[in-house]
Amino acid sequence: MNTSALHTPPPGRDDGPLHPGLNMNSRWIRINRARRYAANHLVTVLAIASTVVVILPLIAILAYLLFMGAHSLNLNFFTKIPAPVGEQGGGMANAIAGSGIVLAIASVLGIPIGIAAGVYLAEFGRGRMLAAAVRFTADVLNGVPSIVMGIAAYSLVVVKQGHFSALAGGVALAVMMVPTITRTTEEMLATVPNAIREAALGLGVPKWRTVLSVSLKTASPGIITGCMLAFARVAGETAPLLFTAFGNQFWSFKLNEPIAALPLQIYVYAISPYDEWHRLAWAGSLVLIVLIMVSVTLVRIYAARGMMKGAS
Amino acid sequence: MTTEEDPKPTLRPVLVAAPPHDPGTTPTDSITAPVSTIRRYLMSRRSGAVADRIFMGAMLTCALIIFAIVIFIVWTLVIRSKLSLHQFGFRFFLHSAWDPVNGDFGALPFMYGTIVTSLLALVMAVPLAMGVAIFLTELCPRRLRTPISFLTELLAAIPSVVYGLWAVFVLVPIMRDQLGPWLYKYFGWTHLFEGYNFGVGLLTASIILAIMILPIISSITRDIMLAVPTSQREGVLALGATRWEMIRTGVLRNARIGIVGAIILGLGRALGETMAVTMVIGNHPDIGTSLFAPGNTLASVIANEFSEATGDMYLSALVEIGLALFLVTIVVNAIARGLVWAVTRGTPARAH
Secondary structure (H helix, E strand, C coil), X not given: CCCHHHHCCCCCCCCCCCECCECCCCHHHHHHHXXXXXXXXXXXXXXXXXXXXXXXXXXXXXXXXXXXXXXXXXXXXXXXXXXXXXXXXECCHHHXXXXXXXXXXXXXXXXXXXXXXXXXXXXXXXXXXXXXXHHHHHHHHHCCCHHHHHHHHHHHHHHHHCCCCHHHHHHHHHHHHHHHHHHHHHHHHHCCCHHHHHHHHHCCCCHHXXXXXXXXXXXXXXXXXXXXXXXHHHHCCCHHHXXXXXXXXXXXXXXXXXXXXXXXXXXXXXXXXXXXXHHHHHHHHHHHHHHHHXXXXXXXXXXXXXXXXXXX | CCCCCCCCCCCHHHHHCCHHHCCCCCXXXXXXXXXXXXXXXXXXXXXXXXXXXXXXXXXXXXXXXXXXXXXXXXXXXXXXXXXXXXXHHHHHHCCCCXXXXXXXXXXXXXXXXXXXXXXXXXXXXXXXXXHHHHHHHHHCCHHXXXXXXXHHHHHHHCCHHHHHHHHHHHHHHHHHHHHHHHHHHHHHHHCCCCCCCCCCCHHHHHHHHHHHHHHHHHHHHHHHHHCCCHHHHHHHHHCCCCHHHHHHHHHHHHHHHHHHHHXXXXXXXXXXXXXXXXXXXXXXXXXXXXXXXXXCCHHHHHHHHHHXXXXXXXXXXXXXXXXXHHHHHHXXXXXXXXXXXXHHCCCCCCCC
């Protein structure tokens, strides 16, 4: 802190008496003003300092992750399955394929439900109590810990089937995608001007056709980006897969068998004692981070165009 | 123009058949004519009311599925934890034994771990997040604002397991070799930093939690501060206030409810955070005063033990922990949403 600011009033503020009889340079007023300016400077410095304290380590974390990932990534990572303990080489091809399968199930289940619920909120439910309740429930569902989603999917699918499966993992992730997509869709549809809808309705187009061909079509870039963001988010989820997809060291393409997934594999390898596995974990997290970066950047681009107001 | 029925009506004929375009009839003719071309065309079409109802029904069903999901989660958690609910009752949350071999379960150590790590994370994250939000809304040059908020969004989206990986290989060695001994040397008298320092433990978990919730709290706080009308700032400045006085009386005082909401939202995130915490907390069901001691949270014990739990009672106790976690986060999130909504309802909502 600048100590001189405590004792001398800043220059240029001394305009002489404002009112006859009120001496702006009296001792108490000067001290009070100095105190106020000192507080102002102190807070400015603290705010800047806290931003630096926050931003620099975060940049360092990001840079470290990117560096370690780039260092460890090679072609084998995408083409080979994990090597036995003690052997060099190997990759996470089966985990990438497994993640792809689980995410495909999640998207097939989650995206239509999410978009349809969003359409209801924006096009049919304006000003209704029911819509407000659905909106609130979606927000609450968004905050449910992912591990609890895992337990729910475990009870719904794994217990019924009697074993861990890719399907169970997909269901858990689908439930996590729904609230994000619903809220994004609703916001995107709210940005579609009412005049366009009225024009379509005025031409005699039925409401359902208006929603599909006019509202949804106009809002589609934003909605697609919202879906991508939801996808990228659940792509990194580990907790709901722990006891649903469970993980697998080998190739598996069956929906009702345990399957490998990238975040699960990263978790298992990170807490293992082998250097070679640590290397694979870094490479895997680089793949996840790139996926996240691409989707967040796309969202940013659309946000800059004013198509989605802060649907991050 | 055409008067015969179009076999496959589309929108186009309506426009083509409109009276002004028809050279054969004058406007008065079309009024006196018993059924005009347009009307005949429209009557030939189905009204679309049935299709509209079906469509709306389908959309409504999907919206109701969201309700169904939440109800199903509660129902399934209650059913699966019935055994433990009957056996231990409310005492489950006041009992500190965790003995799978003898079937004696209590969740107190995990509640302790969750509360300590979440609160410590908030203590570390909140002042910094406030500083960042004030900087971004009131002090930051316009050119810096976009990159910094982009970076915070990016960091909020990085998966928990990746933070965990970083913590295991970077944060844990720092805790073990540098920060831990330093804390013991200067703050050992508080008895908070005693015992053997493995690098993993409650304090490490709190630090990684703080890093993870910081971007969330600061970006929501920023939104809330931006929602305060500029006229408030201008009014306070016009009275001769310094910038800090303007921020304090014009912005923070107006936004305080929403800021509390943002903090509680961060708390909700911290309570349910699983993977990163599981990887660095040490996973040991004990209650000790030292922050170096390995611990366990509600979420991490489920993550660690659920898939290898043997016996119905063991599984049921774990599900009951999940139920407690679910109810706590729902209440915390509902409060936070309500507070944030109270402040930002005039401005476009954000889907966090």
